[in-house]
Amino acid sequence: MLASGGLIDPFARRITYLRVSVTDRCDFRCVYCMSESMTFLPKAELLTLEELDRLCSAFIREGVNKLRITGGEPLVRRNIIEFFRSISRHLGTGLLDELTLTTNGSQLHRFATALHDCGIRRVNVSLDTLDAEKFSKVTRWGRLQQVLLGIDAAQQAGLRVKINTVALKGFNEDELESLVEWCAGRDMDITFIEVMPMGDIGNENRIGQYWSVKDVRARLEESWTVMDTAERSGGPARYVRLVETGQKVGFITPLSHNFCESCNRVRLNCVGTLYQCLGQEGSVDLRSVLRGRPDDDAALVDAIHAAIARKPKGHDFDYSRGTVGGQMSRHMSHTGG
Ligand code: SAM
Numbered sequence: 001m002l003a004s005g006g007l008i009d010p011f012a013r014r015i016t017y018l019r020v021s022v023t024d025r026c027d028f029r030c031v032y033c034m035s036e037s038m039t040f041l042p043k044a045e046l047l048t049l050e051e052l053d054r055l056c057s058a059f060i061r062e063g064v065n066k067l068r069i070t071g072g073e074p075l076v077r078r079n080i081i082e083f084f085r086s087i088s089r090h091l092g093t094g095l096l097d098e099l100t101l102t103t104n105g106s107q108l109h110r111f112a113t114a115l116h117d118c119g120i121r122r123v124n125v126s127l128d129t130l131d132a133e134k135f136s137k138v139t140r141w142g143r144l145q146q147v148l149l150g151i152d153a154a155q156q157a158g159l160r161v162k163i164n165t166v167a168l169k170g171f172n173e174d175e176l177e178s179l180v181e182w183c184a185g186r187d188m189d190i191t192f193i194e195v196m197p198m199g200d201i202g203n204e205n206r207i208g209q210y211w212s213v214k215d216v217r218a219r220l221e222e223s224w225t226v227m228d229t230a231e232r233s234g235g236p237a238r239y240v241r242l243v244e245t246g247q248k249v250g251f252i253t254p255l256s257h258n259f260c261e262s263c264n265r266v267r268l269n270c271v272g273t274l275y276q277c278l279g280q281e282g283s284v285d286l287r288s289v290l291r292g293r294p295d296d297d298a299a300l301v302d303a304i305h306a307a308i309a310r311k312p313k314g315h316d317f318d319y320s321r322g323t324v325g326g327q328m329s330r331h332m333s334h335t336g337g
């Protein structure tokens with residue numbers, strides 16, 4: 001039973017999906033995500049795991065039925081499994097339909113079984129290349145072998161793995177077919193994501209990185225029969241099926257096809273700031289309510305409803321004029337990609 005009529009925004013969109021960044025820190029430095037010399041928030045500013053639980057639970061009671069934990073790298077946050085264990089009680093009550101996470105995979109070999117024990121059934125693993133050298137280049141600090149071991153461990157633990165690949169011009173264009181085939185061979189779906197203008201990335205060039213997912217689809221059509229499907233996962237991805245492999249391929253196209261009209265989500269960062277839209281600067285500080293009214297969940301619920309009532313219609317990302325339009329000062333790792 002919902003505590004209220006749910007979270008409805010001004011455009012009659014029902015908000016049922018919360019993405020939570022539990023840390024802005026990461027053991028990788030992906031070139032499109034952050035600069036090598038990224039500075040992180042002081043640890044004292046982060047919500048404690050108990051505060052994260054209280055906040056997420058308030059959203060769940062108000063109608064959020066899908067919770068995705070992300071970061072930074074969620075699995076580098078100390079004691080994160082305790083948080084998963086605790087919040088998974090809402091799966092037991094039926095308020096939460098799905099608890100899931102997005103990870104770079106580096107720590108999955110350590111935590112896959114524990115995650116499954118907490119009721120997690122699906123994980124998204126970000127992987128842009130299957131070439132060890134290119135992997136070191138794009139992640140700067142990552143090791144491909146460790147991520148592959150993590151994916152093995154996840155599958156062995158019974159987790160369904162979906163691969164997320166950022167489509168990067170001149171970087172993984174030549175691996176499109178091999179990535180798709182590799183996923184098909186391991187019974188994994190794959191989603192291609194267009195690079196978004198989030199945060200300062202040092203000397204890297206966004207326009208140079210951008211490879212339209214429309215072109216990715218056209219390339220797939222050269223090798224496979226691509227069938228449109230009406231399947232949705234409650235997110236912005238559009239899906240096709242490759243007839244020959246039966247595999248599902250997703251496209252997240254914030255630039256070439258705006259997906260805002262069906263947006264059902266909001267994002268919370270690790271210091272308790274709620275972002276009503278990934279691509280707009282507006283936000284609400286829920287930490288001050290959380291800490292200012294430690295025993296008053298009604299005040300928290302009011303603040304959440306007030307924030308949803310100010311959710312904007314959509315983002316303004318645009319590369320169409322050869323420049324970066326709608327650039328955001330925040331990093332994806334800060335907001336929770
Ligand atoms: N560290 C975890 C990971 O890499 O999966 C979770 C956080 S990461 C910010 C979430 C997703 O955002 C990853 O799939 C990553 O590739 C993607 N991402 C990061 N920066 C991006 C950008 N500027 N444009 C598009 N996707 C981006």
Ligand code: SF4
Nearest residue numbers: 026028030033072104
């Ligand atoms: Fe870390 Fe994920 Fe950003 Fe890569 S994309 S630097 S793994 S947060």
